[in-house]
Amino acid sequence: MSATTAPAIPRSAIISALVLVIGGLAVIFDGTIMSVALATLASDLDAPVSTIQWVTTAYLLALGVAIPVVGWAQVRLGGKRLWMIALTIFLLASIACSLAWDAPSLIAFRVVQGIGGGLMMPLMATLAVQQVPAGASLGRLMAMVSLPAALGPILGPTLGGLILTWLDWHWIFWINVPFCVIGLALAWRLLPSDPPQGRPALDWRGLVLISPALVGILYGLSNVGQDGGFSRTDVWLPLLAGIALAIAFVLTQVRRRAGALIDVGLLRRPTVAASGAILFLSGAALYGSMLLLPLYFQIVRGADVLAAALLLIPQGVGALLSRTMAGRLTDSLGARSVAIAGFVVMGLATIPFAVADAGTDMTWLMIALLVRGFGMGTLMIPMMSVAFVGLERDQVPHASIITRLAQQIGGAFGTAILAVILEATTSGATDLTALAAGFDTAFWWAVGFTVVAVGVCMALPSRTEPAEAAPATPSAAAS
Template sequence: MTSPAAPSVPRSAIVSALVLITGALPVIFDSTIMSVSLATLATDLAVPVSTIQWVTTAYLLALGVAIPIVGWAQARLGGKRLWMLALTVFLLASIACSMAWDAPSLIAFRVVQGIGGGLMMPLMATLAVQQVPAGASLGRLMAMVSLPAALGPIMGPTLGGLILTWFDWNGIFWVNVPFCLIGLALAWRLLPSDPPPRRFPLDWMGLVLVSPALVGILYGLSNVSQVGGFSRLDVWAPVVAGIVLAVAFVLRQVRRPANTLIDMGLLRRRTVATSSAILFLSGAALYGSMLLLPLYFQIVRGTDVLAAALLLIPQGVGALLSRTLAGRLTDALGARTVAIAGFVVMGLATVPFAIADSATSMIWLMAALVVRGFGMGTLMIPMMSVAFVGLERDQVPHASIITRLAQQLGGSFGTALLAVILEATTHGATGLAGLASGFDTAFWWAVGFTVVAVGVCLVLPGRTTPVTSGAPAAAGSRR
């Protein structure tokens, strides 16, 4: 007896996904675009790199701190209102950043920008998934929703390099304005209104615990690249304090499950827990390698910043090419098979960089980047889809928050670890051969992340029904 076909994703959900992508693109770009801009900003604002580094650090810290309150804020305001509010905050902060008169003002405006972006990122997946009817497959929808996350680490540095070549640093922030304005207009016209459900009070104690926890962990990991690595006081002290606060938050949630800031009980579900673990590892592999690749091209191959950014375009092309196929395969074969295939392809395509030297053909490396991007784009879709398996509508925002935080923390951890490994293996190295050998070691560690991730993927379910209650007409209470 054949099972009934899963209902199709409604056209309204596809339209909403396109609207959300438009608004989310500048948020993703601004998470990575500064990597090629710090030297220019330090020179133009007459401050050391150690100071201007806070332009990136403050943004990422604000992004992480804002994410936990998304579930409460959506229940308070409704998804459409919250999305437009967050996008407006991001727009105004982008304009303010472009008009910054010194480094402290720029850093302050970046904090506001990060708060707006932090509200938007988990909300994007939530709003898309909540419009899908019960039993529908999410692969094709997630292929759209995950597009900014896949392209951001690749296109951000490229876009930044192009802007800095022809314009002043202010252009880095003005490029956000048209995306935000178009995104606001489309959201006003096309996103469905969703009156907020029964309001519940903000879990202030949970916020007091989890926000400093995230700040401590993310701040500590951001300092790892400096001399001393993990042995530095400003690395291990905030990380340890953050972990202690995070444990306290989880224990408190277990004892007091009603109306908590983040429903950590969802981690009892195999789908949410496994998806979070794999997104942590994929974040480490993705963002860690995005630290290594530009540095490899500049240090070992002798390219300038713009050329290094342009050389990453093939990886973005590969990610684009994977979208439709990966979405269809996820719906047809299930998350486990597609995720394993994506990690295997990504790992194998990283191996050429782990065995490359200063004379390796650039054509060979460009081809490897296309394949690597294909694998990277492929694995993101099943990971984002499987997290919502069997969830009720009011649980979707919390699953989105948990998985987004996992990827954010994984990216910070992977970047920090590979930075330490690169520093240790290239310290004192002489000549291109010595530098290339250090990069080889770091790239092998990136391959190791993908190997571990394949093992975790084996725990994923096969073909499953993604959502049990995706888009009811009436909005229920949180629990």
């Protein structure tokens, strides 16, 4: 079926996507705002950085553990009910975080926040896509659903810098409340009801394997930035254990098929496998660079936290400008061309930072950030939409879980790799020239992620017909 004759996207799906985006913005902004708040939290809560780091690490781990159960929970509870439960958990946990009295209480509340956020993230795409008729082009819909994921890493640090400059850290969590309250009200009124589809048994064996696997991988990667890098015991040991458990999980899921926690058989579909791989690499490039950019502005250019955050605004503007165009091009040209173009633009716009020094004209760097944001916003649409092409309704939650985990782990991987490279290249640097050279090396690695991603993009369909013709895999939705 060509894009010109594809069924139209129902108005209800567009409305649902907008409702889901409002709630999703709370989760994305919350996670990215914290990237600029750790130093303030350490000072105000009188806790060492090693302890405060768990404010983000514990959230990340809880997020990863919650994601795999979304498919089962949606069948058991219904998508609308699960979305509202998850959003309520996130709302109450946000309020609790704002009232935290010390570091341990804040970390505990962040775990609860992570559980709510982990349930919400895969549901955003799932609930929207399940309302679209088979064969419909998904580019326009994904342009809306992926908006929080594109804007969060860009605007989150900016909001965080503004809040910490004019208010105090408690407001970092109160900013979630309006999104959650409005999101709940709109979800109750506008999301279509989808009753539970049965009372399936939870795949406990799969959950017992995948939960510690994700904890091990994400925890190990989160420690890479400390002295010693990958040679640290708290890096390689949990990483190896996590990878071993992940392999065991995949083997059990392939054998189980019916009632599996995650339908890993979907990875036999070239579009799902390629989408997961590309989202892994895009997560590495996006989140890895979001580590480098604020540090470059602060360390090499002497900006304070707020100024560094404000300097990232052009990147957010570029991402916003690309949304509508990228959705339409994905529907008309197919995922491959648009994704390749997005990665090429993103890579080329990163090069100015890879050759910059302490005296590079900031005007050119701001233009590069604008163009870089345009590329990032462009590539996000085809990567997310192609994974769902040709899937049955009950396969959609599993594809959403796979792609979400790929991006989550990719972000942790990219941040870890670039943190190690930056530490190695700037260690012992005594002047701005040496520091700038170290950042140049790290940015070249970020460019390298985009080059590899362009190669992987060749596995994507040029148009939607090949993906729709792909053989269907048995659904692993619980019966």
